[in-house]
Amino acid sequence: MIMLDKSLLVGQGLHRDVYQHPENPGLCLKVRVDRDRVNRGDQEEQREQAYYRLLAKRGVPWEGIPKFHGNVETNLGSAAVFDLIRDADGEVSKTLEYYFGQITITEAHQAELIFELNQLKSYLLRHNIITMSLKPKNIVFQRLEDDQWRCVIIDNIGNSDWLPLMTYVPLFGRIKIRRKWQDFERRLKRMYPMNDAVLRMLKFI
Numbered sequence: 001m002i003m004l005d006k007s008l009l010v011g012q013g014l015h016r017d018v019y020q021h022p023e024n025p026g027l028c029l030k031v032r033v034d035r036d037r038v039n040r041g042d043q044e045e046q047r048e049q050a051y052y053r054l055l056a057k058r059g060v061p062w063e064g065i066p067k068f069h070g071n072v073e074t075n076l077g078s079a080a081v082f083d084l085i086r087d088a089d090g091e092v093s094k095t096l097e098y099y100f101g102q103i104t105i106t107e108a109h110q111a112e113l114i115f116e117l118n119q120l121k122s123y124l125l126r127h128n129i130i131t132m133s134l135k136p137k138n139i140v141f142q143r144l145e146d147d148q149w150r151c152v153i154i155d156n157i158g159n160s161d162w163l164p165l166m167t168y169v170p171l172f173g174r175i176k177i178r179r180k181w182q183d184f185e186r187r188l189k190r191m192y193p194m195n196d197a198v199l200r201m202l203k204f205i
């Protein structure tokens with residue numbers, strides 16, 4: 001059994017605590033937590049993992065989403081294991097919430113944000129990867145070597161619709177992906193009305 005403690009914590013969402021793997025700095029462990037009974041429950045986790053398995057079977061490259069490595073037991077309960085996205089300097093990559101949170105930070109990275117968001121969108125379309133709501137807190141902006149960057153979606157992958165047409169018919173998938181992307185743009189407009197750099201960026205993604 002893997003032993004986790006607070007010193008390994010690298011992120012927290014509404015539903016899960018995210019820990020660095022104690023023996024492998026390239027992996028993270030996601031443990032479900034009951035915060036005021038806001039919990040998506042088992043079903044949501046099953047759905048996410050089934051979708052990851054489907055993508056693995058299709059052989060999609062893991063450049064825009066972290067690879068899933070199955071489940072392990074920990075002292076805090078069962079955990080899902082994923083690649084931990086890190087910058088070239090070893091720091092855990094920060095989410096778009098960080099890069100959009102201050103206009104000076106957005107401006108400093110405007111060109112690469114525009115380029116990489118477009119790359120992410122074409123990656124989703126090319127490989128027919130369906131997402132649920134796209135949110136800035138669920139996308140990390142990874143700094144690679146030599147000032148290369150990349151957007152990686154770390155949460156909310158897959159399809160919750162009961163009719164899985166989008167998952168299996170590429171044309172429907174593309175329609176769904178485009179719609180989710182439009183929702184994402186609208187969400188950014190709502191979330192950052194004071195950040196002109198984000199608003200300007202939206203014209204180019």
Ligand SMILES: Nc1ncnc2c1ncn2[C@@H]1O[C@H](COP(=O)(O)OP(=O)(O)OP(=O)(O)O)[C@@H](O)[C@H]1O
Binds near residue numbers: 013017028093155
């Ligand atoms: N693979 C990863 N690489 C780097 N950071 C990550 C990774 N997975 C999660 N994180 C960090 O941990 C935070 C919480 O993780 P995650 O979004 O999976 O939890 P959640 O509870 O499902 O989120 P939500 O509140 O959106 O439901 C993220 O916002 C991000 O900062």
Ligand SMILES: [Mg+2]
Binds near residue numbers: 138155
């Ligand atoms: Mg999240």
